[in-house]
Amino acid sequence: MTHETPAADQQPTPSVSNRDRTPTFWDRWGELLLALGVCAVGILVVIETQDIRVRQGVVVSPRIIPYIVGSGLILVSIWYAIEIIRSPRTGIAAGEDSEDVDPEAGTDWTVIGIIAVALVAYTLLIGRAGFVIASTVLFCISAFAMGSRRILRDAAIGLVLSATIYLLFDGWLGVRLPAGWLEVLE
Amino acid sequence: MDSLGNLIDGFSVALTPENLLWALVGVFLGTFVGVLPGIGPALTVALLLPVTYSLDPVPAFIMFAGIYYGGMYGGSTTSILLNTPGESASIITALEGNKMARRGRGAAALATAAIGSFVAGTIATVGLTFAAPVMADIAIDYFQSPEYLALIVLAFTTVATLLGSSMVRGLVSLFLGLAIGLVGIDGITGQPRFTFGNQHLLGGIDVVTVAVGLFAVGETFWVASHLRRGTSNIEHISGSKWMTREDWSRSWTAWLRGAFIGFPIGSLPAGGAEIPTFLSYSVEKRLSKHPEEFGKGAIEGVAGPEAANNASAAGVLVPLLTLGLPTSATAAIMLAAFQRYNLNPGPQLFDNNPELVWGLIASLYIGNLMLLVLNLPLVGMWVKLLSIPRPLLYSGILVFAGLGTWAQSQSVTGLVVLYAIGALGYLMRRFDIPVGPAVVAVILGPMAEIHFRRAMQISQGDYSVFYTRPVATTIFAIAAIAFVAPTIIRLMNARRDRVPPAPSA
Numbered sequence: 001m002t003h004e005t006p007a008a009d010q011q012p013t014p015s016v017s018n019r020d021r022t023p024t025f026w027d028r029w030g031e032l033l034l035a036l037g038v039c040a041v042g043i044l045v046v047i048e049t050q051d052i053r054v055r056q057g058v059v060v061s062p063r064i065i066p067y068i069v070g071s072g073l074i075l076v077s078i079w080y081a082i083e084i085i086r087s088p089r090t091g092i093a094a095g096e097d098s099e100d101v102d103p104e105a106g107t108d109w110t111v112i113g114i115i116a117v118a119l120v121a122y123t124l125l126i127g128r129a130g131f132v133i134a135s136t137v138l139f140c141i142s143a144f145a146m147g148s149r150r151i152l153r154d155a156a157i158g159l160v161l162s163a164t165i166y167l168l169f170d171g172w173l174g175v176r177l178p179a180g181w182l183e184v185l186e
Numbered sequence: 187m188d189s190l191g192n193l194i195d196g197f198s199v200a201l202t203p204e205n206l207l208w209a210l211v212g213v214f215l216g217t218f219v220g221v222l223p224g225i226g227p228a229l230t231v232a233l234l235l236p237v238t239y240s241l242d243p244v245p246a247f248i249m250f251a252g253i254y255y256g257g258m259y260g261g262s263t264t265s266i267l268l269n270t271p272g273e274s275a276s277i278i279t280a281l282e283g284n285k286m287a288r289r290g291r292g293a294a295a296l297a298t299a300a301i302g303s304f305v306a307g308t309i310a311t312v313g314l315t316f317a318a319p320v321m322a323d324i325a326i327d328y329f330q331s332p333e334y335l336a337l338i339v340l341a342f343t344t345v346a347t348l349l350g351s352s353m354v355r356g357l358v359s360l361f362l363g364l365a366i367g368l369v370g371i372d373g374i375t376g377q378p379r380f381t382f383g384n385q386h387l388l389g390g391i392d393v394v395t396v397a398v399g400l401f402a403v404g405e406t407f408w409v410a411s412h413l414r415r416g417t418s419n420i421e422h423i424s425g426s427k428w429m430t431r432e433d434w435s436r437s438w439t440a441w442l443r444g445a446f447i448g449f450p451i452g453s454l455p456a457g458g459a460e461i462p463t464f465l466s467y468s469v470e471k472r473l474s475k476h477p478e479e480f481g482k483g484a485i486e487g488v489a490g491p492e493a494a495n496n497a498s499a500a501g502v503l504v505p506l507l508t509l510g511l512p513t514s515a516t517a518a519i520m521l522a523a524f525q526r527y528n529l530n531p532g533p534q535l536f537d538n539n540p541e542l543v544w545g546l547i548a549s550l551y552i553g554n555l556m557l558l559v560l561n562l563p564l565v566g567m568w569v570k571l572l573s574i575p576r577p578l579l580y581s582g583i584l585v586f587a588g589l590g591t592w593a594q595s596q597s598v599t600g601l602v603v604l605y606a607i608g609a610l611g612y613l614m615r616r617f618d619i620p621v622g623p624a625v626v627a628v629i630l631g632p633m634a635e636i637h638f639r640r641a642m643q644i645s646q647g648d649y650s651v652f653y654t655r656p657v658a659t660t661i662f663a664i665a666a667i668a669f670v671a672p673t674i675i676r677l678m679n680a681r682r683d684r685v686p687p688a689p690s691a
Contacts, residue, residue, distance in 0.1 A: 030616070031617045034613055034617055035358075038361075038362065041362070041365055042361075045365055045368065045380070048379070052377065052379050053375075053377060059642055059643050060638075060639045060642040060643060060647065062372050062374065062375050062379075062639075064638075065368075065634075065635040065638065065639075066368055066379070066380075069364045069365055069368060069631070070365075072364070073361045073362070073365060076354065076358050077358070079354045080354050080358055083352065083354050100224065100409050100414055100576055101408070101409055101412045101414060102412055102414040107412065108410075108412070109411070111411050111413070112407055112410070112612075115407065115410060115584075118584075119403075119601075119605050119608075122588055122601070123598055123601045123602060123605070126588070126592065126598070131589075131592070134588075135585045138581070138585060138588065139581045139582065139584070139585055142406075142410075142577075142580065142581040142584055143578055143581040144577075145410065145577075146410050146413055146576060146577035146580060146581070147577055148577035148578065154577075154578070154581075158585075161582060161585060162585060165589060169236065169593065173236070173237060173239065173240050174239065175239050175240065175593045176593075177589070177592065
């Protein structure tokens with residue numbers, strides 16, 4: 001793995017060296033917020049279900065299953081919240097241990113933020129600038145977010161990768177991809 | 187002995203030079219993508235789906251068979267050398283295999299995994315050859331909408347309760363998947379629902395988008411925000427000894443046991459690959475003459491679970507092909523691939539598309555052999571992929587995720603949905619909620635609804651149709667037991683723990 005810069009200058013969260021570190025705000029409340037979000041989705045499903053038209057004389061109402069799903073979400077979210085409160089988790093998600101993930105590091109929100117920007121840029125660019133340009137931009141920004149600092153190299157790799165994909169899929173495999181600003185080249 | 191004749195026909199389809207080439211391409215791409223860290227078999231299949239879009243159904247599914255088995259092979263290499271299981275069924279391989287690699291036995295671990303996958307995969311494919319037609323016949327005779335609904339409910343309960351760290355987390359995942367599955371046109375009345383006025387949502391949210399969002403985008407957010415600074419430990423295989431005579435004698439019984447544990451459990455309409463791998467591991471540990479090596483790199487602990495994993499991967503195809511019932515995330519994506527070609531897996535598939543079904547099954551045999559031949563000598567090349575710098579690897583995954591979704595939806599809405607699901611995937615990863623149940627629910631939810639409403643229409647709105655038909659009632663009862671049993675067992679254990687044998691003062 002090549003990390004061109006030392007870790008310290010791009011890690012805003014203090015590095016903690018212990019799995020049993022003191023729980024942060026997110027450790028304590030994040031999961032409850034998630035349960036709340038699940039509950040909100042359930043309520044949304046129940047409300048939206050009332051917009052489904054039921055014609056006179058149908059044997060089975062088309063609202064039955066959506067109502068089951070919506071109320072199921074609400075019930076499960078309550079159960080989930082109870083379980084979180086009764087047995088709070090320690091440390092961050094264990095999941096499966098993975099060599100690429102440092103379970104002791106806190107969440108690096110800067111990285112998430114920059115990647116989110118890259119995805120927004122991609123969504124805005126793909127229809128106008130085309131697949132190749134949008135993908136190259138996404139590739140560069142996201143590699144930068146994850147700590148790569150060889151911007152020219154990344155741009156070259158991103159360009160070659162997305163141009164190859166474009167030629168392969170659009171030209172050969174019949175998957176239509178937007179050419180965008182590079183249309184003049186064809 | 188209809189199966190044999192059909193299989194021979196299948197081979198005559200699969201052995202044409204063109205189809206052999208597609209199988210080879212599939213095997214190669216499947217291994218290539220499967221080896222990449224962070225990409226498990228389900229994501230491998232999802233990301234490579236666009237490659238097959240322009241092909242005819244038969245070559246597409248022959249290639250798919252190769253991708254499916256290739257992804258499994260690639261995943262085990264990553265687990266052994268990098269300790270990065272792409273999915274929960276590979277955890278055991280990562281556990282024992284990586285320990286072996288650290289002791290300088292990487293080559294032997296890779297070999298026993300590859301040969302074990304071949305042996306078990308072949309046995310299980312034979313099982314599939316003979317079990318699938320029988321299952322299809324049973325389905326034609328006994329299964330109508332109430333029974334299909336019961337089977338889907340059974341799959342829901344087992345997938346949600348067996349995966350993940352706790353039952354409620356599995357259920358959260360399941361119901362989120364069901365909610366995503368509601369979006370789109372109502373299958374029976376034809377009216378749009380939950381589309382929020384967006385015409386791009388009329389077609390529903392595709393299971394491939396959900397899988398790519400949860401597995402690729404969510405995983406990228408997760409890894410990127412907790413990236414290990416410094417270098418990863420890739421174990422080297424150069425100079426390590428290949429399988430010795432003792433390794434062979436310890437491996438082969440484990441392979442066979444793994445195959446016979448993996449295939450039957452995988453082919454149950456409840457399935458999943460996790461249970462057989464864990465079961466195989468504990469069986470090997472109990473039977474081994476070297477139990478002290480377990481946890482430190484015992485070769486049986488790699489051979490058995492790897493064999494079980496591959497055998498159950500073939501087993502999963504039994505309910506998928508004969509009932510149209512996917513019981514793993516990977517199978518859910520394969521079902522979506524069938525639907526793209528307007529093919530509906532189920533008992534009729536064997537009658538209507540024998541060329542496709544048997545060509546696919548024959549390709550599994552061929553692909554398996556290709557993988558063995560390809561992987562034993564080429565493993566050194568695959569290993570190089572493990573050292574791709576992570577910023578470049580995960581950026582590349584994001585590019586491919588965007589490509590797959592655009593190819594599918596041709597709309598910005600598709601991308602927005604993908605990234606929203608990716609954010610959800612990050613949260614689920616962060617809080618240990620399994621994503622498998624959500625993926626399965628997205629595709630099975632709408633099917634459950636159609637079967638429910640069809641059954642109710644036939645019975646004129648009488649709910650007794652679900653509890654007066656013996657087969658359906660039995661399956662519902664099994665589902666209820668699967669739902670309640672884990673809780674009861676936990677309560678009983680808790681009670682036993684609470685009563686101390688002798689209170690000490």
